[in-house]
Amino acid sequence: QSALTQPASVSGSPGQSITVSCTGTSSDVGSYNYVSWYQQHPGKAPKLMIYEVGNRPSGVSNRFSGSKSGNTASLTISGLQAEDEADYYCTSFSSSSTLYVFGTGTRVTVL
Amino acid sequence: QVQLQESGPGLVKPSQTLSLTCTVSGGSISSGDYYWSWIRQPPGKGLEWIGYIYYSGSTYYNPSLKSRVTISVDTSKNQFSLKLSSVTAADTAVYYCARDHSDYFDYWGQGTLVTVSS
Numbered sequence: 001q002s003a004l005t006q007p008a009s010v011s012g013s014p015g016q017s018i019t020v021s022c023t024g025t026s027s028d029v030g031s032y033n034y035v036s037w038y039q040q041h042p043g044k045a046p047k048l049m050i051y052e053v054g055n056r057p058s059g060v061s062n063r064f065s066g067s068k069s070g071n072t073a074s075l076t077i078s079g080l081q082a083e084d085e086a087d088y089y090c091t092s093f094s095s096s097s098t099l100y101v102f103g104t105g106t107r108v109t110v111l
Numbered sequence: 112q113v114q115l116q117e118s119g120p121g122l123v124k125p126s127q128t129l130s131l132t133c134t135v136s137g138g139s140i141s142s143g144d145y146y147w148s149w150i151r152q153p154p155g156k157g158l159e160w161i162g163y164i165y166y167s168g169s170t171y172y173n174p175s176l177k178s179r180v181t182i183s184v185d186t187s188k189n190q191f192s193l194k195l196s197s198v199t200a201a202d203t204a205v206y207y208c209a210r211d212h213s214d215y216f217d218y219w220g221q222g223t224l225v226t227v228s229s
Binding site for chain 1: 157158159160171173174175207212213214215216217219220221222
């Protein structure tokens with residue numbers, strides 16, 4: 001089972017909106033609404049930002065939103081802030097024997 | 112507030128067995144509401160799911176590691192553990208334990224770096 005494909009890096013200026021894509025296959029992203037997104041600052045554990053495609057856990061800013069179309073899921077960060085600079089990973093449930101597939105990760109840079 | 116904490120040796124020799132324990136506080140593994148997973152991240156690389164355990168002891172492992180992985184649970188101590196045998200340098204990573212909703216991970220431990228080196 002290959003990792004989900006994410007762009008290596010995405011950047012934006014403060015206040016702008018950016019979108020991080022996560023491309024899988026019909027065995028994972030395309031078949032299930034079980035895509036989640038994690039934010040990871042250097043040296044820290046990942047933090048759940050979005051679950052089941054578009055749901056935000058309590059305490060996560062509403063500047064973070066998720067969506068899905070076909071085999072590609074997306075994370076949008078609106079009103080970009082300096083604290084949003086981090087690595088972001090998507091994950092999907094998979095019908096393959098691997099069960100959970102992570103994305104390759106995207107470094108978000110605030111210019 | 113649920114908290115998870117990994118513990119175990121930070122250095123393991125090649126061919127030996129890596130052993131880690133995750134202690135859960137603020138919630139009971141025996142509640143049966145969640146699975147409990149191990150995830151790892153090699154330095155500078157992405158995340159890899161290792162496997163999960165349910166309070167009953169049922170497990171599921173990533174096929175890429177299945178032949179070397181054992182995850183167990185001790186509900187009396189509210190802990191679950193990871194053993195990875197025949198380790199090589201490729202197993203050097205930060206190992207995380209996490210609470211698993213069966214499709215996402217909502218609480219994570221802080222992670223522990225395990226280095227495989229002689």
